[in-house]
Amino acid sequence: MPGTRENFLIAGAICIVAGAFFTVANIMSIAGTIGISGIVLFILGMSIRTEKGMSDEEISNWKPDSAQLPDAGRVMYRVDITLDEPKKCTVMCGPCGHIELLDGDRPSQFTCPACAVSLWEEEE
Numbered sequence: 001m002p003g004t005r006e007n008f009l010i011a012g013a014i015c016i017v018a019g020a021f022f023t024v025a026n027i028m029s030i031a032g033t034i035g036i037s038g039i040v041l042f043i044l045g046m047s048i049r050t051e052k053g054m055s056d057e058e059i060s061n062w063k064p065d066s067a068q069l070p071d072a073g074r075v076m077y078r079v080d081i082t083l084d085e086p087k088k089c090t091v092m093c094g095p096c097g098h099i100e101l102l103d104g105d106r107p108s109q110f111t112c113p114a115c116a117v118s119l120w121e122e123e124e
Contacts, residue, residue, distance in 0.1 A: 012042030
């Protein structure tokens with residue numbers, strides 16, 4: 001579950017602050033219960049390991065899952081371009097689901113090599 005550690009830390013801090021407010025209001029039974037619960041939640045949050053995301057190698061080798069896209073009255077396609085160098089561009093053809101990996105930015109025109117459908121052609 002993403003964000004578990006952060007959720008425990010935030011809940012613990014909120015309970016500690018709420019316990020402090022109840023102490024100021026001189027309601028000690030509620031203040032002690034909520035304050036101690038906040039300390040327990042905070043300690044639990046500090047003991048949970050931080051979830052690790054994708055490694056640099058996994059990010060550089062990522063490509064979308066192959067799937068056909070629904071017909072929307074025209075040819076559908078999906079283009080993903082990496083932000084970091086070396087730039088890579090993946091183009092997924094909607095009619096056949098073929099994924100083509102290209103080096104560099106998005107080309108000005110592209111025809112799917114699997115089904116020979118022209119996906120786009122930019123006018124200059």
